[in-house]
Amino acid sequence: MPVVHTLGGMMDRIRALLTVIEEGSVNRAAVRLRITQPALSRQMQALENELGGKLLERETSGVKPTGLGHALVKAMRPLVEGYDTALAELRRQARGERSELRVGYLLSAAQSMLTPALAKLRKSQPEVKLKLHDMSPREQIDGLRAGELDLALIGQEGVTAASEFHSAKLCSLRVCIAVSDNDPIAAQKNITLKELKGRDFIGVDEDQVPGRNRWATALCKSAGFKPRFVVVVDGITNVFSQVVSESGVTLLPGYFEKLQHPGVTFVPVSDEKARWDFIVLWQKGLASTATRALVEALKQVAVTLR
Amino acid sequence: MPVVHTLGGMMDRIRALLTVIEEGSVNRAAVRLRITQPALSRQMQALENELGGKLLERETSGVKPTGLGHALVKAMRPLVEGYDTALAELRRQARGERSELRVGYLLSAAQSMLTPALAKLRKSQPEVKLKLHDMSPREQIDGLRAGELDLALIGQEGVTAASEFHSAKLCSLRVCIAVSDNDPIAAQKNITLKELKGRDFIGVDEDQVPGRNRWATALCKSAGFKPRFVVVVDGITNVFSQVVSESGVTLLPGYFEKLQHPGVTFVPVSDEKARWDFIVLWQKGLASTATRALVEALKQVAVTLR
DNA sequence: TTGCCGTTATGCCAGTTGTGCATACCCTCG
DNA sequence: CGAGGGTATGCACAACTGGCATAACGGCAA
Structure with a gap:
């Protein structure tokens, strides 16, 4: 059995198997997957080799999952779907369409600036979901480093970390x-x-x-x-x-x-x-429009307080 | 930027990214992944192209995830891990090391046979987890077809479906x-x-x-x-x-x-x-050792009842 | 400054793989 | 027994991927 394939594209073959089982036919599944029937047929063989067991009962009227095939569907379908949605969400986020904005701030320090800035943001981008975290400067910086915050409102303490992130001096x-x-x-x-x-x-x-x-x-x-x-x-x-x-x-x-x-x-x-100095730090890389909007709002508020 | 790659092996590249971020270095990650640094470097570029955003901050001392990179890790790591464990479980199951056995039976019909057979099974394979489902013959057959049962104890009604599954006449x-x-x-x-x-x-x-x-x-x-x-x-x-x-x-x-x-x-x-006739049906394809053991036990019990 | 050492990126080639096409095979039905 | 549905296989080719060599770049020390 010289059908080896790489271990890499296994997920594709699993996807293919899901389609095949849905359709009950390698032929029809091949149409849906925009490949030819032989190619798909070989993918199924490869998958069976990789797993070490039969997945499909080949019958003259099409194919039917074996017990192992059923088990695979039950285990893998949710994972594949989760993978797809996660990927879609990441792509959206990469395009800057992040709907959630996690802001770290120090209540005593940022109150006078953050509240009006958030009001501005809500006016310009009302659909943005905000998560506000009242935390110490250190926690804010750690949060940024760990990717748990998108943006931190921080005082003089932040300048030491300013080079790690994008930053703007507010006032x-x-x-x-x-x-x-x-x-x-x-x-x-x-x-x-x-x-x-x-x-x-x-x-x-x-x-x-x-x-x-x-x-x-x-x-x-x-x-x-x-x-x-x-x-x-x-x-x-x-x-x-x-x-x-x-x-x-x-x-x-x-x-x-x-x-x-x-x-x-x-x-x-x-x-x-x-x-x-009071500064705002945010993640390097493509900032979401929401992030940029909040930074702008903060800057505008800052000039009025100067 | 002609780095295109296939959409297929994306999961591999995501895995690679997880390693890169863990190591904080393309070089070290490449060692762990048993590929060369240029290959891994290109994988990262490909992933960034596919997602449409930067994932890593390249610095002279190594690499650091961007916000998007962090988001990817958070979203994908559990999926990748789930995928791996699911795969391992499927492989085990393919080798017949299934620890769970789902048995469909009709209480009134199977009691005299099933109880002693289960006792035998428990003696020979005590670690097998049993799930017993008292259900009508029709439900049993549907359950087998849907892969929700491993084995069905069924009377004359089962002969019509016997060709779809493995079967043995008990008595x-x-x-x-x-x-x-x-x-x-x-x-x-x-x-x-x-x-x-x-x-x-x-x-x-x-x-x-x-x-x-x-x-x-x-x-x-x-x-x-x-x-x-x-x-x-x-x-x-x-x-x-x-x-x-x-x-x-x-x-x-x-x-x-x-x-x-x-x-x-x-x-x-x-x-x-x-x-x-009283027969037992079980899934086609490789039956687990537990399944085979129960079938054997049932056969042995059957001869005593003949 | 220059040279060295670390990092990542790029050019190019060869091996491998997955695909499509054509065709073989198998079963059922008329 | 042929037709028509299914799946499997032989073969050639395009494409992706990885390895090697090397470039480019930044920091650090002399």
């Missing part, structure tokens, strides 16, 4: 510091970075908000000194506890000014160079 | 008739077919028990007359009602003698030629 916010209510600085309306020289700084866990400490360090260096991080905590609320108990300070993006936290006062930093 | 039972208690025949110990000449016969629905009427007709013809079916009912219990009310008779396999039904008396037919 550049002012910066503030958090100090204890008891601290003399708390009474000031403004503060310059220079005034922080020699103060103890509270750092945050690099895993949770990567790059934040580096950003603070860079800012201080531009003001002529090197910050000393006396403690590193994980999570922003713990930062506030430390601010109160240790009377250290920490540099924060400006939107924290609106926050209230017992025992903590936020003081704006007046240095012009002290800015907190 | 040949004596025949009896059912008559009303009031009928003079009811007092007899035996009866010959000839004595039934001129009597009204009760037939059964051809859909439920195909071939039964033909069997009765053939028997009567061998005794020199043609039975007259005054009524055809569906289901054996209705036959008994008719036997009582219409004082017709009906030919039945011998195992009914053990039954009790108010107003009905069963009288054995003494003709030597009047026999009711």
Whole structure:
């Protein structure tokens, strides 16, 4: 039996078998499959060889599946159909017709921008299904890397990962510091970075908000000194506890000014160079129209907030 | 871009892509796949052409999936794995290592044979999982045809379908008739077919028990007359009602003698030629060892009952 | 900068495979 | 026994695919 064929095209032969069994005839199936009957006949032989058992009862009136043939149909038809639909969905997605948009964001940071941008998006592309994920900057970046997010709204933390993805800077916010209510600085309306020289700084866990400490360090260096991080905590609320108990300070993006936290006062930093960039990251490769639309909407919203 | 390839081997290329993404490198993936790097490189190009979008970010240190690439992995990996396991299962089944055995039987007819046979089977192949289906002869045949049964225990009704499947005659039972208690025949110990000449016969629905009427007709013809079916009912219990009310008779396999039904008396037919064959049918093609074992067990049980 | 080493991409050739065509074979029915 | 339906087979050819050699490209170190 010199009918060997490759193991590769086996799925095609399985498809062919499904058609043959549907039609009950190699001849008619061959017509449907746009190949000749001999070719199809040989495919069936090949499939039987590969599986090691007869699949069809050849009768003078056509063909009929054997038990094994039936079993194959039952096992393979759903897989083949799933394969086809998955393929179709991928092709659509490749053409940018992705209907689902998975957005990662940090509620405290992105709220003022994301909400109006989403409203715009819904107006221009109402059929887009949104999945919003409130997650830490680190989780956002990991999500992008793992392909679980299409787009991430992220602050300064994102610049370290910006080269991995497409990115756009949305706006550049002012910066503030958090100090204890008891601290003399708390009474000031403004503060310059220079005034922080020699103060103890509270750092945050690099895993949770990567790059934040580096950003603070860079800012201080531009003001002529090197910050000393006396403690590193994980999570922003713990930062506030430390601010109160240790009377250290920490540099924060400006939107924290609106926050209230017992025992903590936020003081704006007046240095012009002290800015907190807010950026949006999205997957490389062909972005869906929905992704592009949301990025555009975010940019438009950003200019109004500047 | 003249990289076209066939649409056929697409699944292979998807498999290849899965490996490439796992390895993060075309080179290493090529090693795992036992092909050269250029070949694999071209496969990836082909896949991207077929899908209409980039799947990989080529970087100097290797490759990284794009969003589309990630989506493909998420959609296709389970399908590919399902396909492989299904294929393996089919191959095992083709080798006769089927662990499940679906048996169709008619409780009233097969009980005396099936129970001991199953006991034998359990002793010789304890790991076989059994699925027993009590169903009418017609349902059994349909089940075999649809591949939902591996084996059917069926009476005379099965002979019409015997050519479609493998079959073995298990035993040949004596025949009896059912008559009303009031009928003079009811007092007899035996009866010959000839004595039934001129009597009204009760037939059964051809859909439920195909071939039964033909069997009765053939028997009567061998005794020199043609039975007259005054009524055809569906289901054996209705036959008994008719036997009582219409004082017709009906030919039945011998195992009914053990039954009790108010107003009905069963009288054995003494003709030597009047026999009711009991057969087992199973799927054509390679039967599993379990199937063969059960057939053997049934045959052995049958000889003890003869 | 230059050279080296890693990566992926491309040109070309040969082996293999799957297909179509023509035809053989087999069965059933008239 | 021939006609007409089915499936299988012999054969030649086009096409795809893989291997080899090599290009192109980017990073890194001297």
